[in-house]
Amino acid sequence: MNWPTTKAELISLQLELASATPAPWVLPDRPLIGGVWVCFPRGLSGPGAAGDPAWAAAVVTDGRRVVEQQSSRGTALASYTPGLLALRLGPVLEGAVRRLAGRPDVLLLDGTGRDHPRGAGLAVQLGAVLDLPTVGVTHRPLVASGDWPDDLAGATAPLLVDGRHVGTWVRTRTGTRPLAVHPGWRTDLATSVAVVSTCLAGRRTPEPLRLARQAARLLRGR
DNA sequence: GCGACAG
Protein backbone atom coordinates (compact mmCIF):
# COMPACT_ATOMS: atom_id res chain seq x y z
CA MET A 1 0.00 0.00 0.00
CA ASN A 2 1.28 3.46 -0.92
CA TRP A 3 0.53 6.93 0.40
CA PRO A 4 -2.02 9.01 -1.41
CA THR A 5 -0.57 12.22 -2.77
CA THR A 6 -3.78 14.14 -3.26
CA LYS A 7 -6.60 15.14 -0.98
CA ALA A 8 -9.13 13.17 -2.97
CA GLU A 9 -7.03 10.02 -2.90
CA LEU A 10 -6.43 10.30 0.83
CA ILE A 11 -10.11 10.79 1.56
CA SER A 12 -10.89 7.75 -0.54
CA LEU A 13 -8.35 5.68 1.40
CA GLN A 14 -9.73 6.90 4.72
CA LEU A 15 -13.25 5.86 3.78
CA GLU A 16 -11.93 2.46 2.76
CA LEU A 17 -9.95 1.97 5.96
CA ALA A 18 -12.82 3.11 8.16
CA SER A 19 -14.76 0.02 7.16
CA ALA A 20 -11.80 -2.38 7.05
CA THR A 21 -11.82 -5.26 9.51
CA PRO A 22 -8.26 -6.48 10.01
CA ALA A 23 -7.66 -9.34 12.45
CA PRO A 24 -7.54 -8.01 16.03
CA TRP A 25 -4.10 -7.99 17.58
CA VAL A 26 -3.57 -9.59 20.97
CA LEU A 27 -1.21 -7.90 23.41
CA PRO A 28 1.59 -10.37 24.25
CA ASP A 29 3.17 -10.73 27.70
CA ARG A 30 6.31 -8.78 27.00
CA PRO A 31 5.59 -6.63 23.96
CA LEU A 32 8.16 -4.70 21.99
CA ILE A 33 6.59 -1.28 21.79
CA GLY A 34 7.72 1.11 19.09
CA GLY A 35 7.34 4.85 18.81
CA VAL A 36 7.76 7.23 15.89
CA TRP A 37 7.95 11.02 15.88
CA VAL A 38 8.48 13.82 13.37
CA CYS A 39 9.66 17.30 14.26
CA PHE A 40 10.04 20.48 12.27
CA PRO A 41 12.43 23.42 12.32
CA ARG A 42 12.33 25.64 15.35
CA GLY A 43 10.48 28.80 14.53
CA LEU A 44 8.16 27.22 12.01
CA SER A 45 4.62 28.29 12.80
CA GLY A 46 1.18 27.65 11.40
CA PRO A 47 0.27 24.83 9.05
CA GLY A 48 3.62 24.89 7.28
CA ALA A 49 4.02 24.07 3.61
CA ALA A 50 5.06 21.36 1.21
CA GLY A 51 8.82 21.06 1.22
CA ASP A 52 9.28 21.83 4.90
CA PRO A 53 12.33 19.98 6.18
CA ALA A 54 11.48 17.33 8.76
CA TRP A 55 13.39 15.04 11.07
CA ALA A 56 11.98 11.70 12.12
CA ALA A 57 12.98 9.02 14.57
CA ALA A 58 11.64 5.57 15.28
CA VAL A 59 12.47 3.48 18.30
CA VAL A 60 11.75 -0.02 19.47
CA THR A 61 11.58 -0.47 23.23
CA ASP A 62 10.86 -3.21 25.72
CA GLY A 63 8.46 -0.73 27.25
CA ARG A 64 11.21 1.11 29.13
CA ARG A 65 14.57 0.88 27.38
CA VAL A 66 15.48 1.36 23.76
CA VAL A 67 16.20 -1.84 21.88
CA GLU A 68 16.80 -0.14 18.54
CA GLN A 69 16.68 3.40 17.25
CA GLN A 70 16.81 4.96 13.80
CA SER A 71 16.42 8.51 12.67
CA SER A 72 16.25 10.16 9.29
CA ARG A 73 15.90 13.41 7.45
CA GLY A 74 12.74 13.90 5.45
CA THR A 75 10.51 16.42 3.73
CA ALA A 76 6.90 17.28 4.42
CA LEU A 77 4.79 16.68 1.33
CA ALA A 78 2.08 19.16 2.22
CA SER A 79 0.95 21.73 4.74
CA TYR A 80 -1.04 20.60 7.74
CA THR A 81 -4.78 20.33 7.34
CA PRO A 82 -6.96 18.84 10.11
CA GLY A 83 -8.22 15.47 8.90
CA LEU A 84 -5.49 15.18 6.29
CA LEU A 85 -2.44 14.85 8.50
CA ALA A 86 -1.14 11.91 6.50
CA LEU A 87 -0.62 14.13 3.50
CA ARG A 88 2.03 15.98 5.49
CA LEU A 89 3.53 13.27 7.71
CA GLY A 90 2.67 9.85 6.31
CA PRO A 91 5.71 9.13 4.16
CA VAL A 92 8.13 10.66 6.67
CA LEU A 93 6.80 8.50 9.50
CA GLU A 94 6.80 5.39 7.37
CA GLY A 95 10.36 6.03 6.25
CA ALA A 96 11.67 6.19 9.79
CA VAL A 97 9.91 2.99 10.84
CA ARG A 98 11.14 1.13 7.77
CA ARG A 99 14.72 1.95 8.70
CA LEU A 100 14.37 -0.27 11.72
CA ALA A 101 16.00 -3.67 11.29
CA GLY A 102 13.46 -5.22 13.63
CA ARG A 103 9.76 -4.64 13.98
CA PRO A 104 7.95 -3.78 17.20
CA ASP A 105 4.81 -5.69 18.16
CA VAL A 106 2.87 -2.44 18.27
CA LEU A 107 3.66 1.15 17.26
CA LEU A 108 2.79 4.41 19.02
CA LEU A 109 2.41 7.67 17.14
CA ASP A 110 0.94 11.15 17.49
CA GLY A 111 -2.38 10.96 15.73
CA THR A 112 -5.95 9.83 16.16
CA GLY A 113 -7.68 6.64 15.08
CA ARG A 114 -11.43 6.49 14.71
CA ASP A 115 -11.64 9.99 16.18
CA HIS A 116 -11.65 11.49 12.71
CA PRO A 117 -14.15 13.06 10.28
CA ARG A 118 -14.11 9.87 8.19
CA GLY A 119 -13.30 7.41 10.95
CA ALA A 120 -9.71 6.69 9.95
CA GLY A 121 -7.05 8.97 11.38
CA LEU A 122 -3.30 8.73 10.91
CA ALA A 123 -2.89 5.87 13.41
CA VAL A 124 -5.20 3.72 11.31
CA GLN A 125 -3.54 4.73 8.06
CA LEU A 126 0.05 4.23 9.20
CA GLY A 127 -0.79 0.84 10.68
CA ALA A 128 -2.36 -0.27 7.42
CA VAL A 129 0.59 0.95 5.37
CA LEU A 130 3.15 -0.73 7.62
CA ASP A 131 0.97 -3.75 8.39
CA LEU A 132 1.66 -3.09 12.05
CA PRO A 133 -0.71 -2.74 15.03
CA THR A 134 -0.84 0.90 16.13
CA VAL A 135 -2.04 3.06 19.00
CA GLY A 136 -2.54 6.80 18.63
CA VAL A 137 -1.66 9.24 21.40
CA THR A 138 -2.60 12.93 21.17
CA HIS A 139 -2.89 15.92 23.45
CA ARG A 140 -6.49 16.45 22.43
CA PRO A 141 -9.18 14.83 20.32
CA LEU A 142 -9.91 15.83 16.74
CA VAL A 143 -13.68 15.50 16.55
CA ALA A 144 -14.43 13.44 19.66
CA SER A 145 -15.39 14.88 23.01
CA GLY A 146 -15.64 13.80 26.61
CA ASP A 147 -15.08 15.12 30.12
CA TRP A 148 -11.67 14.69 31.67
CA PRO A 149 -11.12 11.83 34.13
CA ASP A 150 -10.30 12.42 37.81
CA ASP A 151 -6.89 13.91 38.53
CA LEU A 152 -5.44 10.60 39.57
CA ALA A 153 -2.91 8.52 37.65
CA GLY A 154 -4.71 5.69 35.90
CA ALA A 155 -8.11 7.38 35.73
CA THR A 156 -9.85 7.15 32.35
CA ALA A 157 -12.89 8.66 30.65
CA PRO A 158 -14.53 7.96 27.29
CA LEU A 159 -14.09 10.01 24.13
CA LEU A 160 -17.24 9.96 22.03
CA VAL A 161 -18.25 10.75 18.47
CA ASP A 162 -22.00 10.68 17.95
CA GLY A 163 -22.32 8.42 20.95
CA ARG A 164 -19.64 6.05 19.67
CA HIS A 165 -16.80 5.28 22.04
CA VAL A 166 -13.77 5.94 19.82
CA GLY A 167 -11.01 6.73 22.29
CA THR A 168 -10.07 7.25 25.90
CA TRP A 169 -8.84 10.10 28.03
CA VAL A 170 -6.08 8.66 30.18
CA ARG A 171 -4.66 10.47 33.17
CA THR A 172 -1.16 9.09 32.77
CA ARG A 173 0.12 11.07 35.72
CA THR A 174 -1.53 12.85 38.62
CA GLY A 175 -1.42 16.61 38.22
CA THR A 176 -0.98 16.74 34.46
CA ARG A 177 -3.39 16.98 31.55
CA PRO A 178 -4.72 13.63 30.43
CA LEU A 179 -3.71 12.19 27.06
CA ALA A 180 -6.15 11.07 24.40
CA VAL A 181 -5.48 7.41 23.56
CA HIS A 182 -6.81 6.09 20.28
CA PRO A 183 -7.23 2.53 19.04
CA GLY A 184 -5.48 2.40 15.67
CA TRP A 185 -4.81 -0.46 13.30
CA ARG A 186 -5.85 -3.84 14.78
CA THR A 187 -6.20 -2.46 18.31
CA ASP A 188 -9.30 -1.83 20.40
CA LEU A 189 -10.15 0.49 23.29
CA ALA A 190 -8.95 -1.82 26.05
CA THR A 191 -5.79 -2.84 24.23
CA SER A 192 -4.82 0.71 23.35
CA VAL A 193 -5.05 1.82 26.97
CA ALA A 194 -3.20 -1.29 28.13
CA VAL A 195 -0.33 -0.63 25.72
CA VAL A 196 0.05 2.96 26.89
CA SER A 197 -0.19 1.92 30.53
CA THR A 198 2.64 -0.58 30.22
CA CYS A 199 5.15 1.96 28.95
CA LEU A 200 4.61 5.03 31.11
CA ALA A 201 7.57 4.78 33.46
CA GLY A 202 6.01 7.36 35.73
CA ARG A 203 5.99 10.07 33.10
CA ARG A 204 3.10 11.75 31.32
CA THR A 205 4.27 10.67 27.88
CA PRO A 206 4.70 6.98 27.00
CA GLU A 207 8.41 6.16 26.84
CA PRO A 208 8.53 5.09 23.17
CA LEU A 209 7.07 8.43 22.07
CA ARG A 210 9.18 10.47 24.46
CA LEU A 211 12.35 8.73 23.29
CA ALA A 212 11.45 9.04 19.62
CA ARG A 213 10.78 12.74 20.06
CA GLN A 214 14.06 13.14 21.88
CA ALA A 215 15.93 11.38 19.08
CA ALA A 216 14.24 13.39 16.33
CA ARG A 217 15.06 16.66 18.05
CA LEU A 218 18.62 15.58 18.61
CA LEU A 219 19.00 14.90 14.90
CA ARG A 220 17.47 18.26 14.08
CA GLY A 221 19.87 20.03 16.37
CA ARG A 222 19.21 22.91 18.69
C1' DG B 1 -19.61 34.61 7.15
C1' DC B 2 -16.98 33.03 11.47
C1' DG B 3 -14.58 30.04 14.35
C1' DA B 4 -12.75 25.51 15.28
C1' DC B 5 -9.49 22.23 13.80
C1' DA B 6 -4.68 15.48 15.33
C1' DG B 7 0.43 17.73 14.00
Add this chain to the structure above:
DNA sequence: ATCTTGTCGC
Protein backbone atom coordinates in the same frame (compact mmCIF):
# COMPACT_ATOMS: atom_id res chain seq x y z
C1' DA C 1 4.33 21.03 15.36
C1' DT C 2 6.89 25.42 17.42
C1' DC C 3 7.30 29.95 20.05
C1' DT C 4 9.28 30.26 25.63
C1' DT C 5 11.61 31.71 31.83
C1' DG C 6 10.84 31.02 35.56
C1' DT C 7 8.73 28.52 38.86
C1' DC C 8 6.49 25.26 41.80
C1' DG C 9 6.88 20.54 43.53
C1' DC C 10 8.73 15.85 44.59
